[in-house]
Amino acid sequence: MRFATLLCDGVEQSVVAVPGGRWAPLNLVDSGLTGDLLRLVERVPDAGTLAALADRARSLPERDLVSAGGAVFRSPYRRPRKIWGIGLNYREHAADLSAPHPEQPASFLKGDHTIVGPGDDIVLPRQSQRVTAEAELGVIIGRTARDVPEKDAFAHIFGVCAILDQTAEDILAQNPRYLTRSKNFPTFFSFGPEVVTLDELAGYGPDLERLDIATVVNGRTVRANTVANMAHGLRRLVSFHSELMPLFPGDIISTGTPGAGVIRPGDRAQARVGPLTPLTNPVVADPLIRPEGTAPSEGRGTP
Template structure:
């Protein structure tokens, strides 16, 4: 079952999503539950809740189309982003894929969820949206091997990662600033456990703008695989449950107020956000 947050009585509450039965609030499985989806990851309770949901009556489930999804959680401890990870995307930009992952960190003030507006900041005349698949860490992870790395991943989620590209073009040292405006990290609607994905390498990630596919590629075309990225970054610092590692984009689309940006990943989900003036 997938982990998500849904809007209920003016707040966002954690929920599980079953492909057949629909959506159930965690509070309907554990009366009095007051945490968020991040606390479920931190406390290692996802598997326990899946068992409770499997035994729950159908009446506690709502049809997926009847609920409104939010960001799975609002305050991840850490968001790692990876630049120029698709070989083809680097070629588009006349760039070479770096000899090591080109990573950066984003703050939780950038987080938004499905359907929330992406503000184009007044400091930028060229902001881009970049569809990505992100890895959600499931347990403490430090100095792990590439062979074992995916054992530490709870699941994957669709992402739209924004960049003030004109700021970055002025100087590559401006990367952190160009990536950290409010609304520059949308993720959701659901965290999909790896067990639901037969082959991570075959996932197809598409950046879509106003309903038109802008660029599509598969995880297999990454220079640095998801397992390598987890292993590499776990050697830099400890990774903790709920940390997010966004793996790079097949292509960035220039967005303007009035546009709608989407990340589409068959088998994972569709993430859509309108674009507004900041």
């Protein structure tokens, strides 16, 4: 199943995909599902409940559906309890940086003020002259998870999504302790356009190991890789972080990038994740005086 948040009659509304490339507003199926997708995720439905919801959505009259061409995607939601980012999680990317991949997940937190959605501007902050965009696979937590064994991790996942995670790379280069600072400027976390449940991706392996992720800037693939080449797989990431603290419905784990690309005003950054609809964001300068200077064409990035 595929879920999203669309702008419907000027209001953000969660929707589910139905046959024919259309979207069905979930509030017309269940009056308790008014608003963005977080409302659905927080209700912690099991797979059977979700399937029943999708079946009812298919029965909606044509006039209530939103066509693919008329869909205006927004961020799936904007107020998760936590956003975990994972650094250096692809072995080849760690080698690019002449750094060994961490023996345990190298994670950091991002604030929800960083969130934007598909088509929204990524704003390059005036404090940085070298910002990178990094495509990642996002994991959306669907059930509260605490001390979850790896074998049970997927039972706590609502779905996955495409992510563009941004880094002020020149700030990070000054000191690795500046990771939080370099990752938390506004617009430095885009996700969407859709959240896809794991059943849709069964053909990519039991651990989604054949799912591919690519960072693309202006139509050029900067770097691509597959989930199989992560140092710490999806089950490990969910289990590990559930041991640190509770994971709540709607929490996001951004699982690391295969590689990063420097972005400049006028660029278009894109995350491509397997069969998911690509996530694309234009890049603009901070309106409060962007420093002069040009950046090299490729970035190193961290996650």
